[in-house]
Amino acid sequence: MLHTVNKSPFEKNSLQTCMRLSKSGSSILMLEDGVYGALCGTEIASSVTECAKDRNIYVLGPDLKARGIDQSNLIEGITVVDYDGFVKLAAESSKVQSWM
Amino acid sequence: MKFAVLVNEGPYAHQASDSAYYFTQAALSQGHEVMRVFFYHDGVNNGTRLTTPPQDDRNITNRWSELAKQNDLDLVVCVAAAQRRGIVDEDEQKRNSKDANNIAEGFRISGLGQLVEAGIQADRLVSFGD
Amino acid sequence: MSEDTNQTSGTVKKFLYVNRRAPHGTNYAQEGLEVALIGAAFEQDVTLAFIDDGVFQLKKDQDTSDIGTKNFSATYGALGDYDVQKAYVEQESLDARGLTGDDLMPLVYEDEDDDWEEKPMIHIISAEEMREIIDQSDVVLNF
Numbered sequence: 001m002l003h004t005v006n007k008s009p010f011e012k013n014s015l016q017t018c019m020r021l022s023k024s025g026s027s028i029l030m031l032e033d034g035v036y037g038a039l040c041g042t043e044i045a046s047s048v049t050e051c052a053k054d055r056n057i058y059v060l061g062p063d064l065k066a067r068g069i070d071q072s073n074l075i076e077g078i079t080v081v082d083y084d085g086f087v088k089l090a091a092e093s094s095k096v097q098s099w100m
Numbered sequence: 101m102k103f104a105v106l107v108n109e110g111p112y113a114h115q116a117s118d119s120a121y122y123f124t125q126a127a128l129s130q131g132h133e134v135m136r137v138f139f140y141h142d143g144v145n146n147g148t149r150l151t152t153p154p155q156d157d158r159n160i161t162n163r164w165s166e167l168a169k170q171n172d173l174d175l176v177v178c179v180a181a182a183q184r185r186g187i188v189d190e191d192e193q194k195r196n197s198k199d200a201n202n203i204a205e206g207f208r209i210s211g212l213g214q215l216v217e218a219g220i221q222a223d224r225l226v227s228f229g230d
Numbered sequence: 231m232s233e234d235t236n237q238t239s240g241t242v243k244k245f246l247y248v249n250r251r252a253p254h255g256t257n258y259a260q261e262g263l264e265v266a267l268i269g270a271a272f273e274q275d276v277t278l279a280f281i282d283d284g285v286f287q288l289k290k291d292q293d294t295s296d297i298g299t300k301n302f303s304a305t306y307g308a309l310g311d312y313d314v315q316k317a318y319v320e321q322e323s324l325d326a327r328g329l330t331g332d333d334l335m336p337l338v339y340e341d342e343d344d345d346w347e348e349k350p351m352i353h354i355i356s357a358e359e360m361r362e363i364i365d366q367s368d369v370v371l372n373f
Contacts, residue, residue: 006228
């Protein structure tokens, strides 16, 4: 299953809820303001790092670039994808749940 | 793969419509079918032809109309949400005695059943919103 | 509202409507409920989930008369008439907001398989159980 999160974890609890309610082995894609959840060194970074151990976490590259986030500042283990990659993730998953 | 896309927010104020557009475009370019893009909640505001965004910015409504024309996309605006927000086609204008209509090219107004139908018929329903 | 013909040829999918927002401050709750009712009218297997601030939607005794908005909370009572039988409320979300089951509207449905006995629609479940509910759905919509 693919979960998408488009809100910053510092604005809203969508990422936190997504991590709580997504199953092991599922995929999480951060896009739009959700990409801030992929930054290392934040107060949520350790829970995202923990989550990345049994979820596949992705972040949308165009949204990182738009926000001036360099890929070297991302939590280890997170994979950057583009819109093509987003479509592939959606096609390969059983369904898509958007945590807004 | 047959996709359906749901857009829950209007143009400019949220990135949702932009994200939905690029997702739809990528899906089509990969050879997938996008059977419907359904606009609900404030997403219906993507369907007005009366926007005049600045020249140096993207025209979100026209972009959807163009994508629909090139790919025979079904852009559906929810009638209940549209009535609340003043997105009107000729039929709605007559039915509700309005003095104008403003639906953009390529969009059509229909019921929430079209969203449920899209959920049933598509392999994947992807939502964009706030 | 104009409705087009249902061309789904009898397909029944498990639709899950995830509600995470409080009522009245925005109209996501109201418009989400409208979609849920339409899904039920299309004879799909409809389940509602209330998570985070969504649990406030089910709070008893809502009265919008002084803010002048439509009090759509009574519409939750109509879900049973559309054969919606499952409304899952996350325990953790209730706890975080100082709510218990007693604070929620007593939504019911009539079970046609059990002599039309009136049964509670709301089930308060753990995060772990909610994870399973989400995972087992076919189509998930968030409001």
